[in-house]
Amino acid sequence: MEDASISSLLILLGFLIILSAFFSSSETSMMALNRYRLRHLVKKNHRSAINASRLLERPDRLIGVILIGNNFVNILASAIATLIAVKLWGDAGIAIATVVLTLVILIFAEVTPKTLAALHPERIAFPASYILKVLLKVFYPLVWLVGAITNNLLKLFGVKPGQHGNDHLSTEELRTLVHEAGALLPKRNQSMLLGVLELEEVTVNDIMIPRNEVEGIDLDQSLEQILTQLSNTQHTRLPIYHGDINQVVGLLHMRNLAQLIQRGEVTKEAILKVSREPYFVPESTPLQTQLLNFQKQSRRIGIVVDEYGDVEGIVTLEDILEEIVGELSEEHNDLVEDIHPQDDGSYFIDGGAYVRDINRALHWQLPTDGPKTLNGLITETLESLPDANVCLVIAEYRVETLQIQDKFIQTVRMIPIRKDRNH
Structure with missing residues (x-):
């Protein structure tokens, strides 16, 4: 009879650990959802996304119902584990139950489910949103009471619970997002999006x-x-x-x-x-x-x-x-005629070539906040028009004038300094 009682308690304990894993994974997955993808799915009337979005509108209540459920389950599991251990090993079972239950909850109800939820938030958050929605209605009075106390405590620290953080992305953040899209975004589309983002800087x-x-x-x-x-x-x-x-x-x-x-x-x-x-x-x-x-x-x-x-x-x-x-248009491809690659890794470039076009063609980073042409960039750096051919360094590039005619630098030899050192 006692063995049957212990078996029933073990089954109940296992069920409570599963519930604990559910609450832990739900919390992590709901918070790990991509807010922009979630909004996109909501616009497409995705039912699970709508449920999750509504729950996230009040994160204090969402976290409240999850933690109430999780703590209730863990405390009950601790009491049952202690009862089982005492029946099996007497007073020494209390220490054994504490150590074993801590490891079990840590592995099976915390780390594993939370890691899985962080890796696949939608797979867990969307089904869980239906259960959490029901639990929120059932335990609403308790959730409201806990939330009210918590919000008043936060106000003492100058935090306004109802004030949401800024979800808008800056231009730099958008640029980083596009860069890191990788294989998810075709190279051509990636280049176009970056071009749009750079319009406000040019x-x-x-x-x-x-x-x-x-x-x-x-x-x-x-x-x-x-x-x-x-x-x-x-x-x-x-x-x-x-x-x-x-x-x-x-x-x-x-x-x-x-x-x-x-x-x-x-x-x-x-x-x-x-x-x-x-x-x-x-x-x-x-x-x-x-x-x-x-x-x-x-x-x-x-x-x-x-x-x-x-x-x-x-x-x-x-x-x-x-x-x-x-x-x-093809007429703009004349830049190729202005840049002539050499066997030693250097380039012969026409002095009238635009700096921005050179940067785009060779993926260089010559300064563009000053003169627009290579001739203008060199003369500004020298602060005068050279009487004879000179060699100088601009940014990370070695520049050597090859031909000067009619107060205009006709041809220049350029090479990146780091690449030049490899030859």
């Missing part, structure tokens, strides 16, 4: 076409010269000005010019009439802002001006999109 001045490279229509020229230029241009939109690019009076779309040609009404006045008013953009405008401005204004090209109103260059919608998705 200004129009960083990617604009400088004024000396801007092709435009000078209305002070003869009509014959203008038509010759228009027939040979590769652009669909061109700025129109009088004498100097600072005197921009409009932006001409080649489609409108084609209509003039069909009607046989090509004159300077007609060209000016079908052109659109120029759209000016401050040079310090972040690309993220400018992309939205292009959308709001229904524009694809803007005239970049400095703080004095002087034209610095032009920026197009395509230029901004290329920062996100990479080069869109």
